[in-house]
Amino acid sequence: MKKKLLFLVILFVGFIIFTVTSVFLLRKEHDPELKILSSPNATVSVDGKVIGKTPIEGFVVSAGEHMVTLKVEGTSSMWQGKVPAFSNSKTYVDRELGASDITSSGVVFWVRKQDDSPLGKVLPGAKERNKNSGTVEITTDPIGTIIYLDNDEKGIAPLVMENVPAGEHEISAYSPGFIRRSQKIKVEEGYIVSGEIKLAIDKSYQKVEEPKVSTESASLTGTPGISEEPTPVPSGKVVPTVKPGMKSVKIKDTPTGFLRVRASASTGGAEVGRVNPGDTFVIITEENGWIQIEFEKGKEGWVSGQYVERL
Numbered sequence: 001m002k003k004k005l006l007f008l009v010i011l012f013v014g015f016i017i018f019t020v021t022s023v024f025l026l027r028k029e030h031d032p033e034l035k036i037l038s039s040p041n042a043t044v045s046v047d048g049k050v051i052g053k054t055p056i057e058g059f060v061v062s063a064g065e066h067m068v069t070l071k072v073e074g075t076s077s078m079w080q081g082k083v084p085a086f087s088n089s090k091t092y093v094d095r096e097l098g099a100s101d102i103t104s105s106g107v108v109f110w111v112r113k114q115d116d117s118p119l120g121k122v123l124p125g126a127k128e129r130n131k132n133s134g135t136v137e138i139t140t141d142p143i144g145t146i147i148y149l150d151n152d153e154k155g156i157a158p159l160v161m162e163n164v165p166a167g168e169h170e171i172s173a174y175s176p177g178f179i180r181r182s183q184k185i186k187v188e189e190g191y192i193v194s195g196e197i198k199l200a201i202d203k204s205y206q207k208v209e210e211p212k213v214s215t216e217s218a219s220l221t222g223t224p225g226i227s228e229e230p231t232p233v234p235s236g237k238v239v240p241t242v243k244p245g246m247k248s249v250k251i252k253d254t255p256t257g258f259l260r261v262r263a264s265a266s267t268g269g270a271e272v273g274r275v276n277p278g279d280t281f282v283i284i285t286e287e288n289g290w291i292q293i294e295f296e297k298g299k300e301g302w303v304s305g306q307y308v309e310r311l
Contacts (some may be wrong), residue, residue, distance in 0.1 A: 008210075014224035032085035034059040034068070037094040042070040042078070063087050072097055073269060079104065084194075086112040094183075098200060105200035107183050114190045130163040134187040137161075137194040140173050145199060146306065153260065155197040155267045156306075173197045174255045176306065177205045247283045251275050261301035263292035272301045280311065 018113055036056040044051050047067050051059055053069070063085055071078040085091045091167040095106030114135065138147050140157035147159050150169055154161055157173065166189050172182040178199035185193050251259050258276055262269030265287040273295050275281070281293035289305045 015077075022247070026161050030065065030088060031060045032063055032087060033090045034061055034066070034083070034085065035090055035092050036068065036070070038072075038079075039096050040072055040077075042072045042095075042097060045069040045071075052243065061085050068093060070095055075099075079106065081108065084110050084112075086110060096200065102201045103203075104198070105179065105181055106198050107181065107195060109185065109193065109195040112192050112194070114192055132166050132189050133163045134166060134189060135162045135192040136164050136169075136171070136185070136187065137192060138171065138173070139162060139196050140175075141196075141198045142175055142178070144306075145175040145178075145197070146304075148174070148255075151256070153267055170302045171195065171197075172255070173199060175199060175254060178202055180255055187301050248280055248311045249283060249293070249303075250311055251277050251303070252307045252309055253277045253306055259303055259307050261293070261295045261303055262290075263301060265292070265302045266305075269302060273299065275303065299308045 006047070034046070034056060035058070036054055038054040041054050043053055044056050045068070046059065046061065048069075055107050065082045065084050067080065068083050069078065069080045077099060079097060080093045083091050083093060089111040091108070091110040093106070093108050096104060099247070099305075100103040100136050136149070138157050138159050138161075140147075143157065145157045147154050147157050147161075149161060149164070164187050166187050168184060170182055170184055172180060174180040179202045181197055181199055183195065183197070185195070187193055193289060254277065258274045260271050261273040261275060263272050264270075275293075275295050281295065284292040284294065284300060286292070287302075290302045291305050291308060292300060292302050
C-alpha cells in the first residue's frame, strides 16, 4: 500500500514539474531570425561579419538593429542598410542588385506586436483596432510612390493602413518612370507589418509627346487647328475642346490600364468613374496634387496629378 502511495506521489510531482516546464518553454521568447535573398547571389555580412552567400534562411540575431551588407563578387553591385529585428519574428530582405543604386530595387519587411515601439520614425495614423486585423506600414524610395493593397490603390507613401484583415495580401508600389514592385505579406491579428520598398528606374520609360496639331487643318472659325465644337466618341464621352488660354491634361499610362476618378481630392474619395490613358480633359480646378475634370458630359471628378501630363 505504501509503495502504491509513494508511486502516486512521485507520478503527481512529475506531472507538476512537466506542466511547469512546458508552460515555461511555450512562453519563452525566441530570438529574431533573418531571411536574406538577392539576385544575383551575393556575399552577406551582418554587423561586419561574413555569414555566407544568399540565400540565407533562419540566421539568428539579437533583437535590435543590424547592419546588413550584400556584395556581388567581382562587380561593383552591392547594398548596405540597417534592418530591424524583433523577438518571435523574422525580418525579410530581398534585393535586386543592379550596376548602380538607381537600377537596383528591393524590399525589407519585418513584423512586431501592435504595442511594440517601432525602431525609427513612427508613421502617422491611429484608429480603433478591429478584431482579426492588423496594421501595415510602408515607406518607399522614391517618396510619394503609389501603394496598392491587393491591386486596390490605397494612397501615397509613407502610408499607414490600419485594420487590414488578417490573412495573406499583396503589396505593390508604383511610380511613373520606375519599375513596379510587388510583395506577398501575411497579416496577423494584433501585429504590425512594416516594409521599406526601393524601386529601380525604368530605362524604357519615355514621356509620350503630344502630337502637334497640323496648321493646315481647317476649323469653323477659320483658326487653324482649333475646333469650336467637342468631338463625340463611341463611348458617349465628349473630348473637350482646348481653346487658347485653357489649361488641360492628358491621362498617362497606369499599372491598371485606367485611372480612377474620385468624388473628392483624396484616395479615400469614392470612385465615380474611370478614364483611359491618352484621354484629354480641361482642368476645372486643382487641390493638393489632385485635378478636377469633367470626365463625362455633366459629370465632374478628381484624378491624381501623378498620372496626368499637362498640355
